[in-house]
Amino acid sequence: MQLSRAEVDDFINRSLAEDIGRGDLTTMVTIPAGTRLRASMVARQEVVVCGIEIAALTFRRVHQEIKVEVKARDGDKVARGAVLAVVEGDARPVLAAERTALNILQHLSGIATEVRKYAEAVEGTGCTLIDTRKTIPTLRNLAKYASFTGGARNHRIRLDDGVLIKDNHIAAAGSLTETVRRAKRATPALTVIEVECDTVEQVKEAAESGVDMILLDNMGVEDLRKAVAIVNKRCRIECSGGVTLETVRDKAMTGVDFISSGRMTQSAPAVDIGLDWG
Amino acid sequence: MQLSRAEVDDFINRSLAEDIGRGDLTTMVTIPAGTRLRASMVARQEVVVCGIEIAALTFRRVHQEIKVEVKARDGDKVARGAVLAVVEGDARPVLAAERTALNILQHLSGIATEVRKYAEAVEGTGCTLIDTRKTIPTLRNLAKYASFTGGARNHRIRLDDGVLIKDNHIAAAGSLTETVRRAKRATPALTVIEVECDTVEQVKEAAESGVDMILLDNMGVEDLRKAVAIVNKRCRIECSGGVTLETVRDKAMTGVDFISSGRMTQSAPAVDIGLDWG
Amino acid sequence: MQLSRAEVDDFINRSLAEDIGRGDLTTMVTIPAGTRLRASMVARQEVVVCGIEIAALTFRRVHQEIKVEVKARDGDKVARGAVLAVVEGDARPVLAAERTALNILQHLSGIATEVRKYAEAVEGTGCTLIDTRKTIPTLRNLAKYASFTGGARNHRIRLDDGVLIKDNHIAAAGSLTETVRRAKRATPALTVIEVECDTVEQVKEAAESGVDMILLDNMGVEDLRKAVAIVNKRCRIECSGGVTLETVRDKAMTGVDFISSGRMTQSAPAVDIGLDWG
Amino acid sequence: MQLSRAEVDDFINRSLAEDIGRGDLTTMVTIPAGTRLRASMVARQEVVVCGIEIAALTFRRVHQEIKVEVKARDGDKVARGAVLAVVEGDARPVLAAERTALNILQHLSGIATEVRKYAEAVEGTGCTLIDTRKTIPTLRNLAKYASFTGGARNHRIRLDDGVLIKDNHIAAAGSLTETVRRAKRATPALTVIEVECDTVEQVKEAAESGVDMILLDNMGVEDLRKAVAIVNKRCRIECSGGVTLETVRDKAMTGVDFISSGRMTQSAPAVDIGLDWG
Amino acid sequence: MQLSRAEVDDFINRSLAEDIGRGDLTTMVTIPAGTRLRASMVARQEVVVCGIEIAALTFRRVHQEIKVEVKARDGDKVARGAVLAVVEGDARPVLAAERTALNILQHLSGIATEVRKYAEAVEGTGCTLIDTRKTIPTLRNLAKYASFTGGARNHRIRLDDGVLIKDNHIAAAGSLTETVRRAKRATPALTVIEVECDTVEQVKEAAESGVDMILLDNMGVEDLRKAVAIVNKRCRIECSGGVTLETVRDKAMTGVDFISSGRMTQSAPAVDIGLDWG
Amino acid sequence: MQLSRAEVDDFINRSLAEDIGRGDLTTMVTIPAGTRLRASMVARQEVVVCGIEIAALTFRRVHQEIKVEVKARDGDKVARGAVLAVVEGDARPVLAAERTALNILQHLSGIATEVRKYAEAVEGTGCTLIDTRKTIPTLRNLAKYASFTGGARNHRIRLDDGVLIKDNHIAAAGSLTETVRRAKRATPALTVIEVECDTVEQVKEAAESGVDMILLDNMGVEDLRKAVAIVNKRCRIECSGGVTLETVRDKAMTGVDFISSGRMTQSAPAVDIGLDWG
Numbered sequence A, B, C, D, E, F: 001m002q003l004s005r006a007e008v009d010d011f012i013n014r015s016l017a018e019d020i021g022r023g024d025l026t027t028m029v030t031i032p033a034g035t036r037l038r039a040s041m042v043a044r045q046e047v048v049v050c051g052i053e054i055a056a057l058t059f060r061r062v063h064q065e066i067k068v069e070v071k072a073r074d075g076d077k078v079a080r081g082a083v084l085a086v087v088e089g090d091a092r093p094v095l096a097a098e099r100t101a102l103n104i105l106q107h108l109s110g111i112a113t114e115v116r117k118y119a120e121a122v123e124g125t126g127c128t129l130i131d132t133r134k135t136i137p138t139l140r141n142l143a144k145y146a147s148f149t150g151g152a153r154n155h156r157i158r159l160d161d162g163v164l165i166k167d168n169h170i171a172a173a174g175s176l177t178e179t180v181r182r183a184k185r186a187t188p189a190l191t192v193i194e195v196e197c198d199t200v201e202q203v204k205e206a207a208e209s210g211v212d213m214i215l216l217d218n219m220g221v222e223d224l225r226k227a228v229a230i231v232n233k234r235c236r237i238e239c240s241g242g243v244t245l246e247t248v249r250d251k252a253m254t255g256v257d258f259i260s261s262g263r264m265t266q267s268a269p270a271v272d273i274g275l276d277w278g
Helices: A005-020 A025-030 A052-062 A091-122 A140-150 A167-173 A176-186 A200-208 A221-231 A248-252 B005-020 B025-030 B052-062 B091-122 B140-150 B167-173 B176-186 B200-208 B221-231 B248-252 C005-020 C025-030 C052-062 C091-122 C140-150 C167-173 C176-186 C200-208 C221-231 C248-252 D005-020 D025-030 D052-062 D091-122 D140-150 D167-173 D176-186 D200-208 D221-231 D248-252 E005-020 E025-030 E052-062 E091-122 E140-150 E167-173 E176-186 E200-208 E221-231 E248-252 F005-020 F025-030 F052-062 F091-122 F140-150 F167-173 F176-186 F200-208 F221-231 F248-252
Strands: A036-043 A067-070 A083-090 A128-130 A163-165 A193-197 A213-217 A236-240 A258-260 A273-277 B036-043 B067-070 B083-090 B128-130 B163-165 B193-197 B213-217 B236-240 B258-260 B273-277 C036-043 C067-070 C083-090 C128-130 C163-165 C193-197 C213-217 C236-240 C258-260 C273-277 D036-043 D067-070 D083-090 D128-130 D163-165 D193-197 D213-217 D236-240 D258-260 D273-277 E036-043 E067-070 E083-090 E128-130 E163-165 E193-197 E213-217 E236-240 E258-260 E273-277 F036-043 F067-070 F083-090 F128-130 F163-165 F193-197 F213-217 F236-240 F258-260 F273-277
Touching: A005 A052, A005 A091, A005 B140, A025 A091, A025 B163, A025 B167, A025 B176, A036 A091, A052 A067, A052 A083, A052 A091, A083 A091, A091 A128, A091 A140, A091 A248, A091 A273, A091 B167, A140 B005, A163 A176, A163 B025, A167 A176, A167 B025, A167 B091, A176 A193, A176 A200, A176 B025, A193 A200, A200 A213, A200 A221, A213 A221, A221 A236, A221 A248, A248 A258, B005 B052, B005 B091, B025 B091, B036 B091, B052 B067, B052 B083, B052 B091, B083 B091, B091 B128, B091 B140, B091 B248, B091 B273, B163 B176, B167 B176, B176 B193, B176 B200, B193 B200, B200 B213, B200 B221, B213 B221, B221 B236, B221 B248, B248 B258, C005 C052, C005 C091, C005 D140, C025 C091, C025 D163, C025 D167, C025 D176, C036 C091, C052 C067, C052 C083, C052 C091, C083 C091, C091 C128, C091 C140, C091 C248, C091 C273, C091 D167, C140 D005, C163 C176, C163 D025, C167 C176, C167 D025, C167 D091, C176 C193, C176 C200, C176 D025, C193 C200, C200 C213, C200 C221, C213 C221, C221 C236, C221 C248, C248 C258, D005 D052, D005 D091, D025 D091, D036 D091, D052 D067, D052 D083, D052 D091, D083 D091, D091 D128, D091 D140, D091 D248, D091 D273, D163 D176, D167 D176, D176 D193, D176 D200, D193 D200, D200 D213, D200 D221, D213 D221, D221 D236, D221 D248, D248 D258, E005 E052, E005 E091, E005 F140, E025 E091, E025 F163, E025 F167, E025 F176, E036 E091, E052 E067, E052 E083, E052 E091, E083 E091, E091 E128, E091 E140, E091 E248, E091 E273, E091 F167, E140 F005, E163 E176, E163 F025, E167 E176, E167 F025, E167 F091, E176 E193, E176 E200, E176 F025, E193 E200, E200 E213, E200 E221, E213 E221, E221 E236, E221 E248, E248 E258, F005 F052, F005 F091, F025 F091, F036 F091, F052 F067, F052 F083, F052 F091, F083 F091, F091 F128, F091 F140, F091 F248, F091 F273, F163 F176, F167 F176, F176 F193, F176 F200, F193 F200, F200 F213, F200 F221, F213 F221, F221 F236, F221 F248, F248 F258
Parallel strands: A128 A258, A163 A193, A193 A213, A213 A236, A236 A258, B128 B258, B163 B193, B193 B213, B213 B236, B236 B258, C128 C258, C163 C193, C193 C213, C213 C236, C236 C258, D128 D258, D163 D193, D193 D213, D213 D236, D236 D258, E128 E258, E163 E193, E193 E213, E213 E236, E236 E258, F128 F258, F163 F193, F193 F213, F213 F236, F236 F258
Antiparallel strands: A036 A083, A036 A273, A067 A083, B036 B083, B036 B273, B067 B083, C036 C083, C036 C273, C067 C083, D036 D083, D036 D273, D067 D083, E036 E083, E036 E273, E067 E083, F036 F083, F036 F273, F067 F083
């Protein structure tokens, strides 16, 4: 997931608007025009950087002559104390943009930092970490970008990116096989069809249905291995549910192709990044 | 902070748009028109509810004939297993709205649940819990509403809601007293002026400057008590920095009027609320 | 491709706005308030109906009390003289909406009527007719809906719906095999990858690359057959280029899975549908 | 009809957005950053160029450093094989913009090419070719611009551009004369009033009513001549209905001032213009 | 000039948004939910009513269950003390909407009241009062509606509503006659062409140029009479400049068709209309 | 009140759009491309300048190469005949922007000029002139800026800028004291609370309620003095009602802190500023 310039701009504009409103009242009445400031954005803990260019653009959106020298790139893992960027310019817009720029960087880096922990945990297993649609509302694309930056490959970004058949769909259509058949006929020609299986029996039917991918939900390591054997490379396999930093590697080593977790995009805490003046 | 109907609508529309895109492909091709579903939104942990009406509106935005019987109100603290709402209607729109409605409710209730912990910790001290501008970008008003629902009183929602003078402003204007004087002359007539003090010496000057409120940043309990004595009710006092669930009550008992923390709005994890079918 | 209610509404609003502007000057100054009119929308040639509900909504958008009794459904093929809908209501809004409603219906039915000709030509061959991204700018989704209504299955609606590798991409990446490998690693997990082949040699490399689909561009019937044999069901095959009503069936019978044509969405003439008063 | 820069920009933005969506997936994952491309836009048939500057802007909107050397101007009639523009720049945005730029140019040049045929057919008769409100919905202004580029003078662009009284209006107001009188009193002072006449009798009443212009609908050459004689220059005369490339010149030579046709804007096929690489 | 529902809605939304912002803080914290209020909108001076339905909609926009019984219609001239409408409903939204509804009504009625004075002054002279493009920015259509309500006929609403040739245009094109000729060829077929004349000599050339209307700017009564004689009904005549309540009737009696004044739309004072509670 | 660049841009765009529409028809068809013009904006009466930079931006928005040399600054009081700016550039956009730029400058300077009269009348009394929410709908922020430019300090810009308790609020809450108590608990921590008093008795209760500010409405000079004595600096005092240029100074000298008037923003006539060519 790459972000388009238009959506980054919209995000910055909305972020600034909600914070600045009619203007930074304090700065307008206390800082003389022409005062200059210099500050460094500093990581106060180990972080995987995400959003550094967006933060830089945020300063420049308030005043185009603010200079932001970016010292780290999205995806970099930096140690506590690392300088991520140096900001210099007219004091009024620098101060007006400060909180918004930090809020953006702290939030996106928070997600990337969390995702990286999972990505490192599955490294070398041949299994790919993917994300889910559990994200903070209205920030989906940013979350998907941060997740990709952290080291995951994206699953569906929107509901129109693919078909994921669950219990309710099968119940309504009659059978798994019939549901897959219907989906193959009515969707656009480039659509991938995935079906969720909760039991090993379902996996058998799914593997024979011509589906492109199977989602094994909330299965233990033993069942995952059985399912992998049944499928026997006829389609790709994703596993989800109960994925924590403790369990993720064991699950990944069962031979599934993908492993997904919602918590890493929905509940990642903001990381501590501050602005040091002077 | 109350939310206007217009901003709630905009939030719902944007949340649905980013998830549904051109349509819920899976549901469109598998669920026959006219199929009906019934489901309960259930708390899978103890939560302070926030956003239940927004979640209900989310279902109805997708299809106006979906019935949502709301069983809990924003601000209610409910036990694990509590049913928050019962949803019933056409299966296609119910399924299309499911993830978005849950994402909204899990996020907002996450903030309210976190804030409530702090609010309960200061209960009875005479000190009021307030929030900050550390929020997830573009979701400021929702965060302020969730914070208010959780039990905090709001500090500035935007930069134009009041004057908060910090080091940089004082350095630029020359002195704390001069900075306050300037602010009093140039701002709208109903503006409150607050000044941040890092030392007990600054508190003296601030208390004499005619400022409306003082922010004591990162002071220990001892210094907070000294500052309260110096101010002697000439203006209100807020304290911030190093506020955790462990420290918050001791700080609140020093006699300060307000205590603020950014972490509770910026890093609250999503709470676990699910949809049980049938 | 289904159209969301939001995009239909936006299309109607924009269509009406561009035609009505500040108001239907003629009607405002000549028709007394309260005058009523009744009219029938009549096909003046054989047409495949598309947009009849949108046309009905168009009248109601101008005045919600206009009654439109719809007599045909999208996808119906009707004979010359067929009544598609009966409109009745206040004369002013009926007259103000007339041209816009007709323009919509004539254009969309024009596409569906054209596509149906091709769809009928390939009927029973086992080959599926699909459309392309050659559409009138800003009307993509409507064109895709009309094409689906006419009888085609949709190919990519937008560039993010799948990967279609052409000469330029292969040249830049080094080789077909390497290009496919890259695409498989960097795209979202549910992405389909298709590669365009201009020669039978390329088809061999493509079939072995693990690609999901091959596009055979501008090949004659002989080469199409050879390609089908080489691929031997390892992936799906699309054929495009030089597709006319005369050639389409022969091409479809070579064993390719899909056949696509741009002309039917880009150059379909409006069909003749009129409004008969009284 | 000239197009404002704002509406051209909006058209380009919408056209690109509907095609590119979240990004040109193929190009992003296959083309290395910094790869450059050069291509020529070439007419593959005789065309009257329309939209060449819009097409050029379309490339530059995706990436401002793409160079587009425009070789033909809107309104030029060029032979098959003519190079309309040379495009050079970063391969990624050039490829992402390609289809949209071509779709725009093919559609607008299609209209201009069709209109030019009619314009040439009436050349030298003293009669002016004008267009109608039969256009593809939401593309009215672009169609009017293409029509003007092709050689027609515009009739009403929107319903508020003038008064055109038809049967229904007269029936509601009581008589042609009374309808004209009402319109003269209630419209803005610079409004032109035209009345449609289906019979020679109506022409007499219209000519005496003080109307500014008469529309003769679906009259044969004989009746047109009679009407011209009756009017005797008291007002201007437009003729419409049954206008084809075969009939247009004969009708134009009857002495009417204007001749209008809807088909040329509503059903013009896209012309064949392609991009040759290298 | 009639206002479309869409622009009225947009005006109300913007008016309320700029006043209410995040909510009527006072009302939210002081008025218990469910409190009801009743109030009358009363003219505190003689006024020509304009905007009464817009004011009523303003209340209902804030809360759809507010009842507004409208007692006067736009265009009515009412005496001091007249009740224009009775408002009843939930106290919170009534109070939140009060200032905005009054501001709208006071402003629009202010214009209508001012225009009516001029309209009455020219009554019976056969000359029609028209307005100009001198209006308060962004409120053009509302001003034109208020002016029409007051009793004037509208001149151009926008620059694309007709051609008005002045000194600068003639200087650039070479001569008045040539300028008129150019305009006749290049504008849409229903365009009226007016030319401004400052001297009696210019009037002669204009009358012979085939122009549709002449604007006599800043001429005294004597020159107006001469101009009327020269034109001798070959085209319509407008007079402007130095038009006051004292001079307007004398100018109107010279035989000109139209008389225009900018001051009545640009500088009309708000009229005094208040809300009486209970 | 400072205006943000975004709202100035939006205001200019809307102002130009409503005047220019599809283009300045007259200029397009009469002025040859490349013609240049030079003009001076001249005050035709004594004015306090407001909006000169906005007017300059208006010209440049239509064509970025128009040069506007600004000769006066917002807030300057200039004599009749003063040149405010010199405009030079391509004749077409200069003429197209002329009326809009003048309308903006005439309106905003009208308000500033009116406010300055009141500001000068209270100069040296120690009382501060403030404005109200009586403004022309949708132009609130511009009016507040013009008022500030004229010499007033702003009162509430929106309803969420502070609490102003009136009769209705007190009646609903029970008592003045209780109303103030409620407001103090439920509003954001930086909110100022003001209460309107109509009698000297109410002033006593208000002064003891802990309110931040008292509004004395429609009191004579004698009562104002009594109220000032009662309050005895426990809170700030505003006086409003019956404020005219004749009465304002006497009221200001009673010792009240603020004096407010709605008429100066709601009914200020446009000042006469013109464009002299050459």
